[in-house]
Amino acid sequence: MAKITLERVRHSYLENPESADDWALKQLDLVWSDGGAYALLGPSGCGKTTLLNVISGLLRPTEGRVLFDDRDVTGVASDRRDIAQVFQFPVVYDTMSVYDNLAFPLRNRRVPEKQVKQRVQEIARMLELQEVLGNRASGLTADGKQKISLGRGLVRSDVNVIMFDEPLTVIDPHLKWQLRSKLKELHQEVGATMIYVTHDQTEALTFADHVVVMHSGEVVQIGTPVELFEKPKHTFVGHFIGSPGMNLLPCKLIDGFPTFFGYRLETPEVVRPPAGGGRMEIGIRPEFIRFADDGLPVEIVKVDDVGRHRIVAVEHNSHAIKLVMPEEAPIPGERGYLAFERDKTNVYADGWIIT
Amino acid sequence: MIGKTTNQRAWFLVLPVVVLVAFNALIPLMTVVNYSVQETFGNNVFFFEGVKWFEQILHSERFHASLLRQLSFTGIILLIEIPLGVAIALAMPKRGPWVSVCLVLMALPLLIPWNVVGAMWNIFALPDIGLLGRMINGMGFDYNFTQQPLAAWFTTILMDVWHWTSLVVLLAYAGLSSIPDAYYQAARIDGASSWSVFRYIQLPKMKRVLTIAVLLRFMDSFMIYTEPFVLTGGGPGNATTFLSIDLVKIALGQFDLGPAAAMSLIYFLIILVLSWIFYTLMMRNEEQ
Structure with missing residues (x-):
């Protein structure tokens, strides 16, 4: 068990990185508290796996330090970091039985066989693998194999952190949900820090207490699912999380209030323009806009019924805005007026929040 | 009712393959089988000898020695x-x-x-x-x-x-x-x-x-x-x-077609059986 600190970590896969794009990880300062359930969320190629491999020691960062509690482990090999990692594609030792697979990390560390047996039984019970302990691992289905990968991590009692690199990619949809709730359960039972890498926001938001959102080698926001939803620090977060993503409306600041094509929006407080100026945008989630008798005049373009709610696409001055409406709420015919929830209206300058 | 017409003309499509396989595999192999059970004299005179050549080869010390060297x-x-x-x-x-x-x-x-x-x-x-x-x-x-x-x-x-x-x-x-x-x-x-x-x-x-x-x-x-x-x-x-090498000596050096044919067939069977044994042993665990 340990707190994990990344200090000014940068990594590049190139010999001599020059431009900012050469860095797979740009300057990271992060603290993962002990016992937390974290999700690392971001689009493919944003550096999630690189970050994971830096923590697990499979990669040595070009610059910066990795600390477990106060111990500097930057140069320490993976097998001495007491970490566990579950990969995207299940890794099992094909020729071994399920039991031997689970026992492998312990036997490599010369744990007495009696203790191995007890530990393996315990983990098999947690993962519901008792029935197949004697079977050859190669005969299992993808989700069974992924459980073994996970089990090889859990079996060690001294494990500092368990990392998951998109572990549900090859799992059937109906089993995904099962395995995900199993993970959540395990986190509560074992209490180890868990870091879950994914590009699927549902997976991230259901698994984690804290979500770390990454974008092109940088961490853009760390927060609870609610924070990410209501107050995205960066327009990327607003856009990436939520379905549909946050509406972004170009605006000007007039008397401290954002103005969209001459229509003034209310914000919780007066907005001070940033020193350098920059491109101003209003960000508001489709969930926080509704139709009203008065407000921003729009034309209704399209209504999509997606089951539990409806998504309404409207336009003002050919600028698209989306609304999420409850199933039973009335929608005006061709034209209507929009009202924006004042507390949920954010203003961004050059992509970063300023309210 | 749907009438089912029988059309045997499709057989013509496989005819080229049948001919090809017959000429490059079946006929040569059957010729060898034919030689292996006959005594050959000049002027294309043949006598049926049954399994005599097979017995002779299997009991020949020369064959045993070659086989041992080969193994x-x-x-x-x-x-x-x-x-x-x-x-x-x-x-x-x-x-x-x-x-x-x-x-x-x-x-x-x-x-x-x-x-x-x-x-x-x-x-x-x-x-x-x-x-x-x-x-x-x-x-x-x-x-x-x-x-x-x-x-x-x-x-x-x-x-x-x-x-x-x-x-x-x-x-x-x-x-x-x-x-x-x-x-x-x-x-x-x-x-x-x-x-x-x-x-x-x-x-x-x-x-x-x-x-x-x-x-x-x-x-x-x-x-x-x-x-x-x-x-x-x-x-x-x-x-x-x-x-x-031994086979070629018998077949072309001494021109003993019968024993050479019998030896070819035994040779072929040994390879077939050993390959099968190797394959089965190495793939033994694959099915479980």
């Missing part, structure tokens, strides 16, 4: 080439510009015509003018593969190892490159030693290609003819007279 030769080269091939494949670089260099170097011996390999090694190993022969003699060993059976065996085996280990290397290397990095990473995290990585990851993942390598090397070496024929001609004495 020893194949056994020795398999024991050398398979582990050596795997070892070289493991030592080859995984990525970078050297990969193609290594692959080309490895493929070279495979591209040389078999009789050229024999001729090359013949000259290379000659004790008076060959580089290898001179070197071995220079080191103080009395070496002359044209006169000493042991030296002839040594040279033949060395030649085969040089010629064919590459095949095992290429197959094993292909097997190794198909292992995803995640396996090695997981093994590192699990604290596996490099022996464990080999035993539990690399070897199992190479199993299929190694099965193919063993089968190919077994069949090829069991039928070896050209290289020893050019290198030693089966000598000195009968020291390197393997099955196929």
